[in-house]
Amino acid sequence: MIKERLVQIISNILILSPVIYSFYYVQSNVISYVMYPINWIIFAIPVIKNVIPKYGKFVYPLAFLFTFTYFFLVFLHLIVVKNYLILQYFNAPITNLTYVENLVFTFFTSLPFIFIVEGAFSMKLQRILSYLVIGMADLLDMVVAIQMNSLLGGNIITSFTYANALFGMNLYTLFFFGYEFISIIFHVSTAFNNALDIAFIISIIGVISYFFFVSEGRKRVHMDGIAYGFLYGGMITVIVSYAIGFASGSFEELMIIAIAILVSLIWLRRSSKQKNFGLGEMESNAIEDTGR
Amino acid sequence: MIKKTGYAVIAALIYGIFESIIYSVYGFEFLTVFFLLIFFSVVLNIIAFNNRIGKNLKYIKVRRELQNDVMRKKDKTKVNLYFRNDSRQKLYFNYFDTLSDVFSLYGDYSGFVSIKPGQVIEKHYEIAPNSIGKYKVGPIKIYSEDPMRLSFIQMVSEKIDEVKVGPSSSDTFTQRSERLSNFIFTTGIHRSAKAGQGYNFFGVRQYNESDDFRHVAWTKYGILNGDDLYVKEWEEERQIDVLFLIDYSIGTNIGDQNRRLYDTFLASVINASYIIFKNRDGVGYILHSSVHDIFIPPVKSSKVVNKLERAVAEIRPEGTFSISSATESIRRNLRKNAMVLTLMSPHYAILDKDLVPKDVLSGKQQYNYIMDPRGYYVESDNNAIMDLTETLYNSERARLETVARAYNHLGLRVQVTNEGTILPKMIADYTTGRMANRGA
Numbered sequence: 001m002i003k004e005r006l007v008q009i010i011s012n013i014l015i016l017s018p019v020i021y022s023f024y025y026v027q028s029n030v031i032s033y034v035m036y037p038i039n040w041i042i043f044a045i046p047v048i049k050n051v052i053p054k055y056g057k058f059v060y061p062l063a064f065l066f067t068f069t070y071f072f073l074v075f076l077h078l079i080v081v082k083n084y085l086i087l088q089y090f091n092a093p094i095t096n097l098t099y100v101e102n103l104v105f106t107f108f109t110s111l112p113f114i115f116i117v118e119g120a121f122s123m124k125l126q127r128i129l130s131y132l133v134i135g136m137a138d139l140l141d142m143v144v145a146i147q148m149n150s151l152l153g154g155n156i157i158t159s160f161t162y163a164n165a166l167f168g169m170n171l172y173t174l175f176f177f178g179y180e181f182i183s184i185i186f187h188v189s190t191a192f193n194n195a196l197d198i199a200f201i202i203s204i205i206g207v208i209s210y211f212f213f214v215s216e217g218r219k220r221v222h223m224d225g226i227a228y229g230f231l232y233g234g235m236i237t238v239i240v241s242y243a244i245g246f247a248s249g250s251f252e253e254l255m256i257i258a259i260a261i262l263v264s265l266i267w268l269r270r271s272s273k274q275k276n277f278g279l280g281e282m283e284s285n286a287i288e289d290t291g292r
Numbered sequence: 293m294i295k296k297t298g299y300a301v302i303a304a305l306i307y308g309i310f311e312s313i314i315y316s317v318y319g320f321e322f323l324t325v326f327f328l329l330i331f332f333s334v335v336l337n338i339i340a341f342n343n344r345i346g347k348n349l350k351y352i353k354v355r356r357e358l359q360n361d362v363m364r365k366k367d368k369t370k371v372n373l374y375f376r377n378d379s380r381q382k383l384y385f386n387y388f389d390t391l392s393d394v395f396s397l398y399g400d401y402s403g404f405v406s407i408k409p410g411q412v413i414e415k416h417y418e419i420a421p422n423s424i425g426k427y428k429v430g431p432i433k434i435y436s437e438d439p440m441r442l443s444f445i446q447m448v449s450e451k452i453d454e455v456k457v458g459p460s461s462s463d464t465f466t467q468r469s470e471r472l473s474n475f476i477f478t479t480g481i482h483r484s485a486k487a488g489q490g491y492n493f494f495g496v497r498q499y500n501e502s503d504d505f506r507h508v509a510w511t512k513y514g515i516l517n518g519d520d521l522y523v524k525e526w527e528e529e530r531q532i533d534v535l536f537l538i539d540y541s542i543g544t545n546i547g548d549q550n551r552r553l554y555d556t557f558l559a560s561v562i563n564a565s566y567i568i569f570k571n572r573d574g575v576g577y578i579l580h581s582s583v584h585d586i587f588i589p590p591v592k593s594s595k596v597v598n599k600l601e602r603a604v605a606e607i608r609p610e611g612t613f614s615i616s617s618a619t620e621s622i623r624r625n626l627r628k629n630a631m632v633l634t635l636m637s638p639h640y641a642i643l644d645k646d647l648v649p650k651d652v653l654s655g656k657q658q659y660n661y662i663m664d665p666r667g668y669y670v671e672s673d674n675n676a677i678m679d680l681t682e683t684l685y686n687s688e689r690a691r692l693e694t695v696a697r698a699y700n701h702l703g704l705r706v707q708v709t710n711e712g713t714i715l716p717k718m719i720a721d722y723t724t725g726r727m728a729n730r731g732a
Contacts, residue, residue: 018326126300129330133308136323140315170317188319200326207330211440225344226439229337236336237329244324254313257328261306264335271342272294272443279434279449282355282376282412 008214012120014206015128018199019119019135023112025192026142033156034106042110046117101157108160112138125210132203141167147188174251236260294338298442305331334440341438344381346445351379352407354432354449356389361453362605365424365460365555368398373415373432377407385436387415392427393549394457395419405434421457422549424558425608429453456605459558496522532726533574533590533630535656536561537622541581541613543639547668554609556663557635558600560715564633565597567719571726578625579603580618583611587625613640615652615660615699622654631725633718634660638688641695652704659721660699660706661714662692 013020049059073090093099112135119131145156145163152159211226240260247253305327312323352375359370377383388402399417407413421427430452437444496509499521512522538561544554565575569592576590577600584607588599613636622632632654641662666685672678692708699706709717 124297124300126297126304129301129304129308133304133311133327136308136315137311140318140320140323144318167314170314174314193319193322196320197322200322203326204329225341226337228340228344229333229440232336232340233329233331233333236332237325240328240332241325253316254310257309257313257324260328261309261331264332265302268294268335268339271339271346279350279432279447280353281449281451282353282374 004214008123008210009120011206011210011214012122012128014209015203016116016119016132016135017202017206018196019112019116019132019139021195021199022136022139022143023116026109026112026139026146029146030105030109030142030156033102034109035102038103038106039110042107043113046114050117050121105157105160108138109142128210143188143192147192174254236264293445294443295441298334298338301334301442302331305334334442337440338438338443341443342445345383345385345436345438348379348381348383349385349434349436349445349447351377352383352385352434352447353378354434354451356430356432356451356453358429358453358455362456362458363421364458365421366462367460368418368420369455371401371417371419371429373400373417374412375405375407375415375434376412377409380409382406382408383436385434387432387434389417389430389432391419391429394423394425394427395421395429419455421455423552424457424459424555424604426606427455427457429455456602458601458605459555459562495525497525499523533576533628534564534568534722535576535578535590535622535626535630535632536564537578537580537618537632537634539581539613539618539634539636539640540579540584540607540609541611541637541640542609543613543637545609546637546639546665548670551668553637553663553665553668556711556714558604560718561635562597562600563715564718564722566594568722569594573726574630576626576630577603578618578621579607580621581609581611581613582617585621587621590628590630613637614644615704616644616647619652619654622656622658626654626656630656631722632656632658633721634658635714636660636662638663638665638692641692643695643698647702649702649704652699652702657725658705659718659725660704661709661717662696662706663714664689664692664708664710667711 045059045063049056052059070090070092071094074092074094077090078095115131115135115138119128119135122128122131141163142160144166145160148163149156149159152162208226208230240257243256243260244253247256308327309324309331312320312327316324354376355374357372357374363369371389373387373389375387384404384406386402386404391397391401397417397419400415401417401419403415405413405415419429430450432449432451433446434449435444435446496512499508503523507523507525509522509524514520515522538554538557540554544552544557546553547555561577568575572592574590574592575596577586577588577596579586586603586607588596588603590596615634615636618634626632664685665688669681672681689708696706696708705721707717
């Protein structure tokens with residue numbers, strides 16, 4: 001049981017390796033900007049939750065409750081003129097913009113750690129993939145912000161805000177006007193990209209190992225057929241990637257991928273239609289063929 | 293069929309693909325390739341599974357063979373399962389034979405099968421029923437999952453066999469044993485060539501001239517005066533029929549997997565029957581509830597026990613029970629005079645203030661037993677629950693005693709008994725009734 005759980009955690013970590021690498025890259029570059037007590041508190045929350053399984057379900061609600069109560073008392077301290085005995089301790093400078101910026105920045109840079117830990121301890125594949133997707137979304141913004149920092153004057157908060165604004169602008173122009181706003185005035189460094197590509201390959205190995213080594217139940221399945229999925233899936237990915245190469249602009253890429261996904265889903269749906277067949281009964285003379 | 297997990301994984305991957313398209317602007321092209329590869333691998337895996345296994349699973353033929361479909365409680369019976377693959381593909385699936393939880397199972401009643409085209413595979417298992425009645429075996433279900441466990445296919449063979457379970461032969465010890473101790477419940481046995489015309493010693497009286505000289509009690513000669521003579525008096529033994537009325541309502545369906553109240557009733561009744569047969573008396577049965585009213589007329593041979601076993605193997609306890617309806621059933625079915633022994637469950641032993649003697653008295657000599665439910669509920673290891681249960685048992689016993697007294701006031705002989713004392717009490721009452729020369 002412990003051995004199986006350990007194998008599952010290792011497999012989950014392999015799947016989450018792009019997020020882990022990106023998180024390491026971001027943390028090593030924002031080390032001088034984050035507010036350390038808050039950073040460590042946020043890191044500790046998912047660890048506590050998974051180390052104490054009996055009371056783990058109370059950890060996040062309690063954390064939200066303490067945070068809300070703290071900031072409520074800070075606001076109350078601002079509003080109330082007299083300094084009461086308890087309120088005097090809740091005097092965080094929330095009217096100071098720099099403080100608030102650093103606080104928000106610390107929160108968003110520390111949040112992916114929660115996704116990593118929750119994903120590592122997760123029992124279900126769809127949750128691990130969801131944490132991978134959400135974690136990458138959060139971290140890739142920060143990677144862009146870090147790499148744009150030198151172009152934008154060196155203030156990481158400004159770069160972070162600018163990167164998010166660019167992302168929003170890109171989405172807007174892509175969906176409403178059919179082209180991306182930023183036509184590669186900025187490109188992520190090759191070194192980071194190469195390392196991330198290796199992390200994605202490790203993640204694919206993790207996904208394959210998940211299906212082989214992690215059992216979500218005691219029923220046996222035949223693993224021979226798993227090769228069909230990866231073989232055909234790989235072939236179609238190559239075809240779609242080749243087709244994307246002919247696309248000029250993100251909108252056309254989006255269209256090609258959307259069509260490929262739609263065709264796959266229709267084919268999937270048609271192949272999954274189960275008619276209610278009952279099994280036939282074997283004749284009694286057929287048993288003699290077994291040589292009994 | 294795609295599982296919820298499958299839909300969730302596909303949804304997460306589609307979201308990842310679209311997000312990666314946005315980020316590919318910054319140079320993260322491999323992100324898109326990664327999510328596309330995982331997505332198409334998952335989808336094609338499910339499609340390949342549906343086309344290879346899913347479409348061919350319906351060509352599996354199954355067969356179940358039971359060694360016998362009439363069995364006794366606790367006796368093991370062998371069951372053979374056969375699977376044949378009539379398709380052209382090698383198939384794999386998990387199977388299980390649906391069985392009631394009254395059966396203890398040994399062997400391959402569920403498992404995994406990998407079967408080549410044309411191959412026949414055998415699986416064997418044994419079943420041992422823990423309760424009497426009629427039960428179903430089947431249907432056989434087979435199901436297969438894809439390697440990523442995101443979809444599955446299930447097929448059912450609607451082959452259902454019915455199994456009839458009679459009382460256990462190990463419960464009816466009185467049939468087999470001829471030990472002297474088995475006769476402790478019977479006294480005064482006198483086997484004569486004519487059943488029902490034997491004699492029991494009654495006493496001695498003074499001899500007079502009309503008496504048969506063969507019956508002189510020579511051991512008493514001259515005991516008072518030196519020449520006084522006495523003769524033995526004999527009491528004619530009459531044949532009596534005994535009718536067991538068994539409460540077969542849902543109230544008797546209490547207990548655990550290995551021990552049920554209706555099992556206890558039947559075992560006690562059958563044991564008592566064999567003792568009664570030794571006295572050359574007839575035994576009959578009524579299985580009574582609001583749903584069942586099965587009358588087996590009294591017969592002096594043990595074949596009537598076989599009839600009872602066949603009857604109980606066909607049914608299960610159902611319905612409600614009331615003493616007034618049981619009395620009505622006795623009046624309707626029993627024409628001859630007989631002794632009636634009634635076994636009642638505690639659930640339907642209730643005080644009905646509207647009852648009058650004519651509702652409960654059948655006109656026959658009747659002895660009624662209400663079973664104490666102690667021992668038929670699952671015991672807990674928790675001390676607090678044990679104490680509470682003890683209190684409940686005591687209050688239930690007090691209630692049953694009250695009900696028994698109420699029926700006694702109406703003229704019906706009712707007593708509360710338990711598993712250990714029901715057989716001795718029945719035999720004691722039977723013996724008393726016999727010796728009092730009641731019956732036919």
